[in-house]
Amino acid sequence: xxxxxxxxxxxxxxxxxxxxxxxxxxxxxxxxxxxxxxxxxxxxxxxxxxxxxxxxxxxxxxxxxxxxxxxxxxxxxxxxxxxxxxxxxxxxxxxxxxxxxxxxxxxxxxxxxxxxxxxxx
Amino acid sequence: xxxxxxxxxxxxxxxxxxxxxxxxxxxxxxxxxxxxxxxxxxxxxxxxxxxxxxxxxxxxxxxxxxxxxxxxxxxxxxxxxxxxxxxxxxxxxxxxxxxxxxxxxxxxxxxxxxxxxxxxxxxxxxxxxxxxxxxxxxxxxxxxxxxxxxxxxxxxxxxxxxxxxxxxxxxxxxxxxxxxxxxxxxxxxxxxxxxxxxxxxxxxxxxxxxxxxxxxxxxxxxxxxxxxxxxxxxxxxxxxxxxxxxxxxxxxxxxxxxxxxxxxxxxxxxxxxxxxxxxxxxxxxxxxxxxxxxxxxxxxxxxxxxxxxxxxxxxxxxxxxxxxxxxxxxxxxxxxxxxxxxxxxxxxxxxxxxxxxxxxxxxxxxxxxxxxxxxxxxxxxxxxxxxxxxxxxxxxxxxxxxxxxxxxxxxxxxxxxxxxxxxxxxxxxxxxxxxxxxxxxxxxxxxxx
Numbered sequence: 244x245x246x247x248x249x250x251x252x253x254x255x256x257x258x259x260x261x262x263x264x265x266x267x268x269x270x271x272x273x274x275x276x277x278x279x280x281x282x283x284x285x286x287x288x289x290x291x292x293x294x295x296x297x298x299x300x301x302x303x304x305x306x307x308x309x310x311x312x313x314x315x316x317x318x319x320x321x322x323x324x325x326x327x328x329x330x331x332x333x334x335x336x337x338x339x340x341x342x343x344x345x346x347x348x349x350x351x352x353x354x355x356x357x358x359x360x361x362x363x364x
Numbered sequence: 365x366x367x368x369x370x371x372x373x374x375x376x377x378x379x380x381x382x383x384x385x386x387x388x389x390x391x392x393x394x395x396x397x398x399x400x401x402x403x404x405x406x407x408x409x410x411x412x413x414x415x416x417x418x419x420x421x422x423x424x425x426x427x428x429x430x431x432x433x434x435x436x437x438x439x440x441x442x443x444x445x446x447x448x449x450x451x452x453x454x455x456x457x458x459x460x461x462x463x464x465x466x467x468x469x470x471x472x473x474x475x476x477x478x479x480x481x482x483x484x485x486x487x488x489x490x491x492x493x494x495x496x497x498x499x500x501x502x503x504x505x506x507x508x509x510x511x512x513x514x515x516x517x518x519x520x521x522x523x524x525x526x527x528x529x530x531x532x533x534x535x536x537x538x539x540x541x542x543x544x545x546x547x548x549x550x551x552x553x554x555x556x557x558x559x560x561x562x563x564x565x566x567x568x569x570x571x572x573x574x575x576x577x578x579x580x581x582x583x584x585x586x587x588x589x590x591x592x593x594x595x596x597x598x599x600x601x602x603x604x605x606x607x608x609x610x611x612x613x614x615x616x617x618x619x620x621x622x623x624x625x626x627x628x629x630x631x632x633x634x635x636x637x638x639x640x641x642x643x644x645x646x647x648x649x650x651x652x653x654x655x656x657x658x659x660x661x662x663x664x665x666x667x668x669x670x671x672x673x674x675x676x677x678x679x680x681x682x683x684x685x686x687x688x689x690x691x692x693x694x695x696x697x698x699x700x701x702x703x704x705x706x707x708x709x710x711x712x713x714x715x716x717x718x719x720x721x722x723x724x725x726x727x728x729x730x731x732x733x734x735x736x737x738x739x740x741x742x743x744x745x746x747x748x749x750x751x752x753x754x755x756x757x758x759x760x761x762x763x764x765x766x767x768x769x770x771x772x773x774x775x776x777x778x779x780x781x782x783x784x785x786x787x788x789x790x791x792x793x794x795x796x797x798x799x800x801x802x803x804x805x806x807x808x809x810x811x812x813x
Contacts (some may be wrong), residue, residue: 317489320407324400325736333737337411 306354313345314358322358330358376576376584379547381591381685381790383639389740390655390677392733400734402727406447409739410488413510413720414445416531421445421512424529428514434490436517444523445512446488448505452703454479455729476702478503486513486523496522504715506703508724531720533765536746539686547790548589549684550574550798553596553693553753554778556647557630558603558623562780565802570785571630573798575637591790592684593638596753596776597645597693600627624649624663631673632666639672643680645693645754653731654695654723655679655740679722679741687790690747691774694754696723699730709775710759713752717743717763717771746771749788754778758786760795 314322319334319341328349334341348354355361418430421443430443454477482502484495496518505511512529552570556562572578576587600623612620634640644650644659651657658675667673676682679692700712703725716722722741726732746765751774759775772793777784785798 320411320489321401321403324398324404324734326398329737333408336737337408338415339411 304354306348310345310348310354311359313341314360323360323364325358326356327354327358328356374581376581376588378576378588378638379545379591381543381547382683383592384683385674385676386681386683386688387677389738390679390681392655392657395733395735397734400736402732402734404736405727405732405734405739407489408735408737409508409721409742410447410510412739412742413531414488416720417445417510417512417529420531421529424512425514425527432490433486433488433493436493436523438517438519441514441516441526443512443514443529444486444488444493445510446486446492448507448509448511449485449487449492450482450502450505450507450703451485452477452479452482455703476705478703478705486511493517493523494521495525496520497525500525500528503705506700506725507728508726509719509721511719530718532718533763533767533769533771534717534720534743534746535767536748536765536769536771537688539688539748543685543791545791546589547591547685549592549594549689549749549788549790550590551594551596551691551751551753551774551776551786551788552779553645553776554598554780555595555627556598556601556778556780557627559601559780562601563783563802564626566783566800567630567779569800569802570779570798571633573800574634590638590787593634593640594680594689594691594751595631595640595642596680596691596751597643597678598647598754598778599642599645600624600649601647602649628664628666631664632670635667635670635673637672639674640667641674641676641680641682643676643678643691643693643753645678646695650678653733654726655733656693681747685790687749687793688745688747689749689751690722690743691749691751691753692722694752695730696726697752697755699723699725703729708759709752709755709757710761710773713750713773713775714763717746717750720744748772748793749774751776751786756781758782758784758797760786762793 310327313319313327313331319330319339322330328346331341331345331349349356421430425443428441428443430445433444433446436442436444456477484500484502484505485492486495495513497515500513510531513523513525514527514529515523515525518524555567557564557567569578573587574590574593576584578587602620602623631640631642642659644656648659649663650659656678658677661668661675664673664675678695679690681688681690683689696716697709697712700716704712706712706715716724720743722743723730723732726741727734746769748770749772753776755775755777757775758777761773763771763773765771770793772788772795774786774788774795776786779785783800785800786795787798788795
């Protein structure tokens with residue numbers, strides 16, 4: 244996460260005014276309502292805010308992180324549209340030797356059963 | 365004139381054979397659609413075939429290294445394995461109507477979409493590469509087949525193909541019991557009951573012959589050697605004008621189901637005497653995408669009471685006395701005809717066996733269920749008899765594999781057009797046709813010899 248500078252001007256890239264015809268500018272800058280400021284949670288990606296509160300728990304869970312790596316690994320094929328356990332079993336059946344521990348994690352329901360992208364695409 | 369002899373009561377027993385259905389892999393009852401895309405089935409296909417090809421190429425060209433497409437180095441000879449994609453400019457694309465460039469496109473023949481400028485691309489998970497050279501002819505190949513290619517990358521970034529390696533025929537299980545007597549299997553397809561081109565008398569003649577109601581004792585003896593009957597698709601044709609999405613009027617409802625009712629009556633006549641398999645086809649009341657699911661048993665209230673009646677999937681795989689049969693109702697070969705060319709249907713069939721895939725163009729141009737865990741069209745065990753229904757003409761040939769496999773290829777013609785049914789002898793896998801016609805013949809007088 245980027246550190247929020249105390250100087251607002253440093254945050255936005257300043258553009259040079261074009262020489263020649265200048266249009267009359269309004270006194271107020273056209274506002275960006277998502278104005279970052281110190282301590283606000285707007286700098287969080289909106290995708291991580293689910294059910295009204297920031298989805299911080301999943302993000303920091305180690306097991307979920309491991310499963311995310313499993314989802315993204317191209318060797319086991321596409322992850323979208325399949326349950327993680329079904330994908331693990333397919334990898335097992337095709338002889339790809341997926342990590343054994345993942346089966347235990349999935350069956351014990353310590354992690355989400357759907358892949359990371361499920362519902363987000 | 366001698367007195368007519370009264371025939372003594374003689375029961376002719378029909379021969380029997382053991383039947384085992386192997387359609388489990390084509391069943392989608394237990395599949396759940398979770399929004400998956402076709403990338404899953406392509407991954408399963410590529411991975412299964414690649415593992416197989418990696419083990420086979422070591423014998424083909426042992427000294428050439430194998431690499432992935434992303435690992436190609438310019439000028440270095442290597443072997444790559446991937447899925448073929450054929451770029452065809454005449455292939456109908458759903459985006460064409462949104463294309464801003466409205467160039468004058470010549471009217472396309474709906475039969476075949478080939479063009480001299482078609483080119484092939486090889487693809488795996490890491491990337492894709494355009495294929496060049498003259499060894500690989502785009503007119504022979506289609507999108508979806510998995511092959512191994514020996515060649516090298518050129519400065520232009522293409523892959524110059526020096527040699528091609530296909531998986532070849534799958535291993536074949538030798539049938540345990542070699543029967544010493546003649547037993548026959550009858551194949552019919554495209555009966556199209558209810559269509560304007562079908563002749564009900566022809567079909568009735570066929571049913572009567574199979575059930576032994578036709579001819580003298582010798583002919584009945586021949587009919588008694590028929591142990592199995594297979595209907596390879598398009599058994600029924602409902603008047604299409606009625607099925608336009610609107611509610612059916614009550615007088616139309618009976619018309620739609622008339623054809624199936626007639627089929628049921630005739631099927632029950634056959635099922636009463638011999639085991640019969642009925643497969644769905646492109647015109648039958650079944651789902652569109654392959655693998656087509658068995659026709660609902662509710663359509664056959666008369667036939668389903670017999671345990672000899674089997675409603676099967678398309679494609680259909682079964683074993684009869686240890687002889688393995690595999691066949692489709694024709695959609696796979698018809699699609700190959702649109703996107704590639706060959707001498708005849710048998711050559712297309714040979715290619716599908718050598719690529720070890722029943723329908724390589726599925727799901728690209730042939731409707732297919734999006735399987736996630738497997739590709740059910742991969743041929744793991746080579747059949748002894750490979751049949752395809754609803755073709756234009758009859759054809760048959762024996763195909764030999766590099767490891768002694770022998771397959772009888774059968775192209776079954778449409779019965780409504782040709783009046784031909786195909787008969788196969790289980791003992792020696794020889795084929796002949798049964799021809800049914802209903803033409804008026806000149807009257808003969810009694811004095812003729």
